Amino acid sequence: MYASLSTLTVIRNASPLILLGAERLMFGVPITKDAIISLTMILIGVVVYCSDDLSTKEALGIFLVVLDAAFLCLDRLAQRYLLQEMPVSLSSSALVLVSNAVGLGFSTVLLFFPMHTELHEVEWTPAGIAWSIASCIGGAAIAYAGIGLSRNLSATGALVVTNIDKVVVLCYGVMMLGDHFDSRKLCGCTFALVGGTWHAWGRLRAGEEKKQELKVDPLSQELAPSAEEMNSFS
Incomplete structure (x- = not known):
């Protein structure tokens, strides 16, 4: 293993900060104070949560994690x-069909070449087959939800929702599965959740302000006197 899951999580959660600048340059998405503060809070929260598990890693592992985060940013921008x-x-x-077909191609290559030896260890049981079918249904539902999310949120907003979901899963593990949870992890989790809520509220407020501008501008144009009318008064 080249890098731990905590290292992957921390570096991936820095991706929205990069996406925020990329969206500004490519799509003209405004960078607000709320967005900067909320994303910074999310990053600080995840770093604090995972700080106990972080350790010095091989350069190759860090490089692969950064490369993974870069591909994730490109995927969101696309x-x-x-x-x-x-x-x-x-x-x-x-x-959904196109997305899963592309993913199936890469999975097939990995399954029959680097991981072909593990195929001999697979035991096909009725319970395993049932869970596999259930996971396929769940995967399709996730794909539909992801596409709907991408249609209605910016790339940064979609990635923030994904990152906050990781913190929610960690909280579930603590409350339901008995995972270790101390004051430092509580502080980090709180920072990340508050930052995500702040970001969503900022996006919602910006959207409402934009709608109000679109409503006011046509009305002001109709009420504003034309140049001919102004000349007739002079």
Whole structure:
């Protein structure tokens, strides 16, 4: 293992800070004070939560994690472009099919080449088959929800929701599965959850302000006197 899960989580949770600048340059998404503060709180929260588990890692592991985060950012930007900026003329079902077909190709290559020896150790039981089918149904539901999320949220917002979900899963492990939880982890989890709530509230407020501007501008244009009317008064 080149890097721990905590290292992967910490570096991935820094991705929204990078995406915020990329969205500003590519799509003109405004960078607000609320967005900067909330994303910083999320990053601090996850770092504090995982600080006990962080240790010095090999350079190759850190490089692979950073590369993974870079691909994640590119994926979110591509979703933003294809689903919001220049929407493709495909239904949600077609998008789910295309996404899973591409993923199936990579999974097949990994399964039959680097991991082919593990196929001999697989035992096909009725319970295992049932859980596999259930996971396929769950995967399709996640894909539909992800596409709907990408259509209605910015790339940064979608990634923030994903990162906050990780913290929720950690909280579930503590409350239901008895995972170790001390004051430092409580502080980090609180920071991340408050930051995510702040970010969602900031996005909602920005959206409402934009709607109000769109409502006011046409009305002001109708009420404003034209140049000919102004000349007639002079």
